[in-house]
């Protein structure tokens with residue numbers, strides 16, 4: 001971290017050497033997979049070296065305590081007691097553990113919204129195919145204007161057969177932050193449990209998982225916290241009486257949430273053990289100040305794009321943070337295949353590594369601002385977007 005003349009934190013190019021980023025690429029999609037700073041990768045090497053010095057002692061004697069220490073630090077950061085927090089490889093493992101672990105009957109309904117992450121949609125389809133579960137997706141037409149509209153749409157989707165609500169904290173394609181606390185309260189009032197998919201939330205904004213009250217909350221640390229890939233978690237509500245088991249059942253089956261998740265067979269735990277170092281770096285880079293700076297710059301860049309190109313917001317700025325999704329002035333109908341083709345053309349023709357997403361069958365551009373980004377990273381993006389509009393499949 002460098003300090004500016006007025007003793008303020010400096011971001012953008014000045015920070016870039018903390019990462020081993022490709023200097024040729026114009027990286028404006030931190031959101032999809034994050035990027036891990038070199039010192040956190042070194043931390044991961046440290047844990048791997050410790051493991052390999054004496055593997056049996058490490059796994060049998062040291063690891064259980066180390067995991068709980070890491071869970072304590074992460075729990076403090078995200079607002080949940082460590083005995084209700086366990087590590088996962090990724091958010092996908094967490095959503096699958098919850099969804100596939102429910103004892104559902106044919107005709108039981110799982111309610112979600114049209115902003116649901118596509119991999120979660122696939123898991124719901126799997127449950128339809130294998131268990132006859134009905135996946136109900138309520139549509140949120142674009143643009144989404146206010147929280148009340150979302151809450152009302154979810155309310156209208158609840159039926160007497162609803163067994164679970166799955167809601168994103170921050171939706172991937174639209175970058176929209178959902179009013180999860182209100183949705184949890186609404187569902188709980190009708191006796192329906194809630195799974196919050198918070199894949200993007202840790203490090204994007206300040207998080208208090210217990211205050212949200214979801215039955216299960218799944219989050220990634222390898223996105224906005226910049227932890228190594230494979231650093232994610234599941235948190236459960238205090239007093240939760242719906243069990244959740246890891247996808248891989250191992251020795252500790254039946255011994256409770258923490259023992260079951262803490263050993264799911266031999267695997268490399270170095271990403272999990274590096275989470276505390278990633279949290280400390282995040283704080284050193286400013287913590288709330290970094291998040292606020294990223295949010296403000298994302299808004300600034302989005303406003304510039306809107307002026308230059310006529311693109312429009314998917315949801316109000318109040319509902320977005322360091323990621324903002326924009327729609328083309330005239331809606332561009334899009335499949336995931338076309339989004340992929342436009343993404344490739346943006347890179348091949350213009351060097352932009354940008355996220356082209358689909359929301360409600362419409363193509364959107366999702367910009368991300370991380371600590372290493374600055375406004376000039378987005379120069380020429382408007383022209384590049386106009387240029388790739390000819391891409392079809």
Ligand SMILES: Cc1ncc(COP(=O)(O)O)c(C=O)c1O
Nearest residue numbers: 090091092117168171172197199
């Ligand atoms: C909303 C949401 N859920 C789940 C995931 C899946 O995360 P992972 O690939 O780490 O499992 C993502 C990834 O971008 C996401 O945006």
